Amino acid sequence: KDNYKLVVVGGGSGGLAVSSRFARKLGKNNVAVIEPSEWHLYQPGWTLAAGGVKNPDSFRRSESKMISKGVDWIKAKATDFQPESNTIVLDNGDKVKYDYLVMATGIKIDFDGIKGLKEALANDQQVVSMYSHETVKNVFPAIQRFKGGNAIFTFPKVPIKCPGAPQKVMYLAEDYFRKNGVRDKATVTYCTTLPVIFGVKKYADALMEVVKERDIKLNTQHHLIEIDYKNKQAIFERLDQPGTIVKLNYDLLHVCPPMKPFDEIKKSPLVDQTGYVDLDKHTLQHKKYPNVFGIGDCTNLPTSKTAAAIAAQSSILAENLGNLMNGKDANKAKYDGYTSCPLITAYGRTILAEFDYDGKPLETFPINQGKERRTMFHLKSDFMPFLYWNAFVKGYWGGPGIYLCYQKLAKNSREHRVYK
Ligand code: FAD
Ligand code: UQ1
Structure with a gap:
């Protein structure tokens, strides 16, 4: 089949949530997902795997089992986008045509973006990164081997997905050192x-x-530019003092690599000058091509890139695109930028950040979420994976806003509940 009512590019969090919803609306064989990978990755699980809380294999599932029945899986990479003729060219040379398109390709984790990172990950067990299914397995063993010295955790230049993650792994490591008698021999540093x-x-x-x-050293404006694993040095540039280089010796180094749009997307006509899919930030419709929408990390929506944001976006997108398909206006539902980041601060403790485009807290629960809580740790480590596999990927989770059926009511009510 070469023309679909709806084509979704990407079978990650956003692609599954959207394709499942529209498979229900449009029926069999009208929706296709273009996705080259054999595996779907639940990336929010990687912080838990890095801290030794869960097995990383539990966060990887076969893509064939994830894509909803009724959705056609086109197992290929989209390499060329021709929105003027509603056509996508695949890496196998095939062409796919669509009436409507949803972009959900995510963001590329750029292991080549820091000099010496790949060599260090391959040759030095003291350099680790939770940012892939292959490398996350090495993080907890490295934390367990650490017997003192300098433990350094880095945060790259933005944009990245889940901006809280690089510090969550640090807090778990620090707690582990404390519980295992090595904390007084260690300096723990966060370089952001x-x-x-x-x-x-x-x-x-x-x-x-x-x-x-917790006596953690915070180095702001530190940009990791190189790892010299032979001399066990992490080399930073000071962003506030151009030309100043800082070399820190490490005994454990956890790196969050920089991230960027995939090349195929960046060179397409669908993006703005930064390389992200150019959307109206409230309606999620493309600014130039009205039959194109976008969701998640590949978009230029000015909010934190998270699965929680995608949940909220998925219900807005479904309403607006659904209306457009029925000849109605595509601007009824408006996304407020809702995003969330469960900030794990120790084993059994989490601050649940939730906020909108303006950085205004939009908290779901009637308690102060700025406090470290055990309930929120269980929400992150047990409830979220359950919700993700059983509702989110099937298109049944539109974010916490859905419990209050009116968007407006939801917004007001959440505002009332914010404890300053
Ligand atoms: P992805 O899920 O990354 O999927 C993109 C898909 O597109 C991939 O399958 C890829 O193969 C495919 N693709 C790429 N290019 C092409 C192409 N040319 N053609 C076809 N297919 C293509 N979020 C939270 O809400 N809470 C958390 O606690 C949290 N913690 C996180 C911790 C870590 C360590 C990380 C890395 C992320 C975390 N996130 C969290 C963020 C969340 O995982 C992402 O925001 C979310 O998965 C993004 O979904 P997506 O669909 O945009 O992209
Ligand atoms: C969420 O919806 C979500 O996506 C399924 C996450 O990713 C795993 C989250 O981490 C969070 C916090 C949410 C928001 C959900 C609630 C109940 C506050």
Whole structure:
């Protein structure tokens, strides 16, 4: 079949949520997902795997089992986008045509983006990164082997997905050192390119308390540019002092690589000058091609790139694209930028950050989520994977807003519940 009512590019979090929803609306063989990978990865599980809380294999499932019945899986990579003629060219030379297109290709984790990173990951057991199914397995053993010295955790230049993740793995490691008698022999340092620990003040204030209490060193404006594993050195450029280089010796180095749009997407006519799919930030419709929408990490929506954001986007997108397919306006539902980041601060403790485009907290629960809580740790480690596999990928989870059927009511009610 070479023309589909709806083509979704990418079978990750966003692609599955959208294709499952529309398979229900449009029926069999009208929706196709283009996805080259054999595997679907539940990436929010990687922090738990890095901390030794869960087995990383439980976060990888066969893509063939994930794509909904009624959706055609086109197992190929989309290499060329021709939106003027509603055509996508695949890496096998085939062409696929669509009436409507949803872009959900995610963001590329760029292991080549830091000099010496790949060599260090391959040759030095003290350099680790949770950012792939293959490398996440090495993180917890390295934390267990660490017997003191400098443990360094890095955060690259933005944009990245889940901006809390690079510090969650640090807090778990620090807690592990504490519980296993090595903490007093260790210096734990967080090196971030940002001027602050987190972008939203309420949660940044809470995290600064954690950092102080746990004696973690915070190096802001530090940009990791090179790893010299033979001399066990991490080399940073100071973003606030151009030309200043800082060399830190490490005994454990956890690296969050930089991220960027995939080349095929970046060179397509669908993106803005930064290489991300160019959408109206409220309706999720493409700014130039009205039959194109986008969701998740591949888009230029100015909010934190998370699965939680995708859940909220998926219900907005389904309503607006559904209306467009029925000849109605595509601007009824409006996305407020809702995103969430469960900030694990220790084994059994989590701050649940939730906020909108303006960085204003939009909390779901009627308690102060800026406090470290055990309930929120279980929400992240047990409930979220369950929700993801059983509802999210099947297109039944539209974010916490759905419990209050009116978007407006939901917004007001959540605002009332924010404890400053
Ligand atoms: P992905 O899920 O990455 O999927 C993109 C898909 O597109 C891939 O399958 C890829 O193969 C495919 N693709 C790429 N290019 C092409 C092409 N040319 N043709 C066809 N297919 C293509 N989010 C939370 O909400 N809570 C958390 O606690 C959380 N923790 C995280 C921790 C870590 C360590 C990481 C890495 C992420 C975390 N996230 C979290 C973020 C969340 O995982 C992502 O935001 C989400 O998975 C993005 O979904 P997506 O569909 O945009 O992209
Ligand atoms: C969420 O919806 C989601 O996607 C399924 C996540 O990714 C795994 C999350 O981490 C969070 C926190 C949410 C938001 C859900 C609630 C109940 C606050």
